[in-house]
Amino acid sequence: xxxxxxxxxxxxTLFHSYAFDFSVWELFGALLHGGRLVIVPQDxxxxxxxFYQLLCEQRVTVLNQxxxxxxxxxxxxxxxxxxxDQQLRYVVFGGEALEVGSLRPWFERFGDRASQLVNMYGIxxxxxxxxxxxxSLADLAQGTSSPIGVxxxxxxxxxxxxxxxxxxxxCVGELYVGRQGLAxxxxxxxxxSATRFIPDPFGESGARLYRSGDxxxxxxxxxxxxVGRMDHQxxxxxxxxELGEIQARLQALPQVREAVVLAQEGPSGTQLxxxxxxxxxxxxxxxxxxAVKAALREDLPEYMVPAHLLLLERMPLTANGKLDRRALPxxxxxxxxxxxxxxxxxxxxxxxxxxxxxxxxxxVGLSDxxxxxxxxxxxxxxxxxxxREALGHEVPVKTLFLARDLTDFCEALQALQPALDxxxxxxxxxxxxxxxxxxxxxxxxxx
Numbered sequence: 001x002x003x004x005x006x007x008x009x010x011x012x013t014l015f016h017s018y019a020f021d022f023s024v025w026e027l028f029g030a031l032l033h034g035g036r037l038v039i040v041p042q043d044x045x046x047x048x049x050x051f052y053q054l055l056c057e058q059r060v061t062v063l064n065q066x067x068x069x070x071x072x073x074x075x076x077x078x079x080x081x082x083x084x085d086q087q088l089r090y091v092v093f094g095g096e097a098l099e100v101g102s103l104r105p106w107f108e109r110f111g112d113r114a115s116q117l118v119n120m121y122g123i124x125x126x127x128x129x130x131x132x133x134x135x136s137l138a139d140l141a142q143g144t145s146s147p148i149g150v151x152x153x154x155x156x157x158x159x160x161x162x163x164x165x166x167x168x169x170x171c172v173g174e175l176y177v178g179r180q181g182l183a184x185x186x187x188x189x190x191x192x193s194a195t196r197f198i199p200d201p202f203g204e205s206g207a208r209l210y211r212s213g214d215x216x217x218x219x220x221x222x223x224x225x226x227v228g229r230m231d232h233q234x235x236x237x238x239x240x241x242e243l244g245e246i247q248a249r250l251q252a253l254p255q256v257r258e259a260v261v262l263a264q265e266g267p268s269g270t271q272l273x274x275x276x277x278x279x280x281x282x283x284x285x286x287x288x289x290x291a292v293k294a295a296l297r298e299d300l301p302e303y304m305v306p307a308h309l310l311l312l313e314r315m316p317l318t319a320n321g322k323l324d325r326r327a328l329p330x331x332x333x334x335x336x337x338x339x340x341x342x343x344x345x346x347x348x349x350x351x352x353x354x355x356x357x358x359x360x361x362x363x364v365g366l367s368d369x370x371x372x373x374x375x376x377x378x379x380x381x382x383x384x385x386x387x388r389e390a391l392g393h394e395v396p397v398k399t400l401f402l403a404r405d406l407t408d409f410c411e412a413l414q415a416l417q418p419a420l421d422x423x424x425x426x427x428x429x430x431x432x433x434x435x436x437x438x439x440x441x442x443x444x445x446x447x
Contacts, residue, residue, distance in 0.1 A: 003132055004090060008034035010061045011087075013054075015040045015069075020320040021124045022095055026064050035062070045321075048072040052086075059087045066095035069321035071102055071258050072314060078105040088115040094122050094129060096322050097146050097226055097244065100139045101252045112136040121148035121226060125196070125210050127181035130155055131224065145248040146226040148216070154180040156202075157224065158209070159216050164201055169218045172227050176209040178202070183210075215242075234263040236270050239303045246272065246296075246304055253295050255279050255288065258315050260323060261306060264331055271374060273331040274306035277314055285311055289372065290404070307331075307374045341366040348410050354386045355406065366407045370400055387413075 012030035014037055016022045030037040038058050044050045052073060055063065065073065070093065076082065098119050106117070112135070122129040133149025151157040159173040160166055167173035178200050185193030200207035215227040228244030235241070243261045250259035258277040263270050282288045289309045296305045308331040316327035343352040343366060355364045359373050370380070380400050387395045395413065403409035 003134075006033040006035065006062065010035040010089070011038060011059055012036070012062045013038050013040050013058075013060055013064070015045055015051075015064065016320055020095070021122075021128050022064055022066075022320070025092075025094075025128050029062065048076045052076045052082075055088065056083055056086050061087055061089040062092070063088055063090070064092045064094065066317075066321040067093055067098040067102065068096060068258075068315055068317055068323045072317075074103070074106050075257070078109045084109070086115075091115055091117045093117070093119045095320065097228065099146060099248050099251045100135060100144055101248065102258070103135065104140060107137050107140065119146070119148055120152075121214075121224075123177065123210065123212055125183045126155070126177045127183070130157060130177055130181075133223065143252075144225060145244070147219070147223050148226045149223055158202065159218055159224065167217070169220055172215050172217045174230065175212040175214045175216045175224075177212060178207065178209045182208060234270065236263065236272065236303060239301075241272070241304055243272075246274070246300065246306065249296060249299055250274060250276065250292070253292060255292060255295075260315065260325070260328065262325065262328070271308070271331075271376070272304070272306040274309045275312055275315070275328050276309055277312055282311060286367075286369065286372070290369065293371070302377055307371065307376060309372075343406070345410070347413060348406065350390055351387070351406060351410055351413070354383055354390070358382050358386070364406060367405050369405050370403070370409070 006029065010030070010033065012026055012035055014023060014026050014030075016026060018027075027037065029035075038054070038060060040051065040054065044054055054060070070091065077086065100119075103117060117135040119131075119133045119135055120129040121131040129152060131148045131150060132152050133147050135147075139147060156178040158166060158176040158178070159171075160176055161173050164176075182197065185197055196211050197208050198211060200209045203209075213230050215230055215233075216224050217227060219225055228242050232243045233240060234243065241263075243263065246261045247259050250256050250261070255278060256276050257279045260275045262273050262275070264273050265271075276292070278288065288311070292309060293305055310329065310331060312328075316324040318324045340363065343349045343364075348366065352364045352366075355368075355370060355373070355375075356362065358379050359370075359375060361373065364373070370383070375383075377397075380397055383400060384395050384397045391413070393416070395416070399412045399416075400409060403412055
């Protein structure tokens with residue numbers, strides 16, 4: 001109550017299913033403080049436009065949302081010409097990771113004073129919420145990704161290494177939650193309960209900690225910053241990658257409103273796939289995707305740039321308003337191929353054949369981009385080696401990285417010929433001269 005000051009003047013929404021722990025906070029948060037509770041019809045909860053109208057008409061003051069659901073609502077609330085008479089005092093986030101950068105449109109429209117946005121990390125096994133962090137424009141200025149704040153009263157939070165030792169500030173460790181609110185365990189899952197609920201090495205006898213599987217770090221200012229799920233760390237071509245870091249970089253780009261990055265198996269092994277919702281209408285998807293990749297390459301190494309970027313109208317959500325990862329379309333290189341334009345010249349046909357072999361595709365056209373089709377640095381090296389055998393001269397690998405499409409790459413290869421042909425002529429003439437030498441001539445040269 002000291003943080004929020006809830007009271008009879010507040011109006012809450014019951015937006016989430018009773019099977020989702022967020023509903024416990026919504027339901028009893030209103031009733032225990034004498035507030036009013038608006039039960040949101042299911043069809044309204046599925047329509048950001050209708051839900052925003054309900055918030056304004058019912059003069060809702062306390063809104064609880066997953067970040068995924070709020071991004072869709074925010075798009076409506078911040079649209080040009082949209083009504084701005086909403087009465088929200090608090091918007092509380094929970095249920096999934098929040099990228100602070102995604103809130104910029106809200107702060108630009110409504111500021112950070114009239115409505116207090118609050119990030120509250122929580123887990124079902126620890127009874128809804130564990131931390132508290134009010135958000136402001138200062139968080140955007142700092143460039144922080146997902147600050148979750150400090151533990152709420154009666155709960156303890158630790159960031160530990162694999163040996164259950166506290167990690168230093170700034171170092172990443174696993175989050176453990178203790179004291180009040182911990183569940184007893186999983187029903188009829190004794191083995192799993194023993195794995196996730198462990199003895200508390202810092203507490204009294206019999207105290208327990210819940211092992212969250214979430215990664216975090218303490219900042220120097222005493223705030224905990226969420227890093228991501230341990231099971232969202234992947235290894236690609238020998239590099240360990242945190243998918244949340246790539247998502248944060250994508251969502252910081254002005255051309256991207258929402259972003260999710262997954263690791264999926266492709267013809268060349270595990271590859272990164274980015275699912276994006278654009279910030280504005282996209283006229284040419286190929287040019288837009290290349291611009292996004294180019295922006296990523298300014299901050300990230302090549303192995304962290306997704307092989308595929310799929311553009312969606314909006315992210316699929318579950319009944320509880322969380323991102324529905326299973327509903328995301330599978331990444332298929334054929335989805336990203338441009339309208340097929342057949343190679344014409346001998347060089348174009350050679351290059352298209354090599355790309356198709358390396359990428360394991362049936363065909364490649366003149367408008368296709370090697371990296372859009374799933375190529376990466378190791379496969380680029382294979383292409384260059386095969387071209388060297390086919391063409392008889394070196395091809396700089398950067399030529400492939402700089403090419404917009406197969407046509408552009410072939411033009412770059414042709415541009416290399418004037419620089420190479422004189423050298424070939426000199427070598428050929430030298431070989432002819434050597435062939436004309438007699439045994440006596442060679443003997444004289446050696447002596």
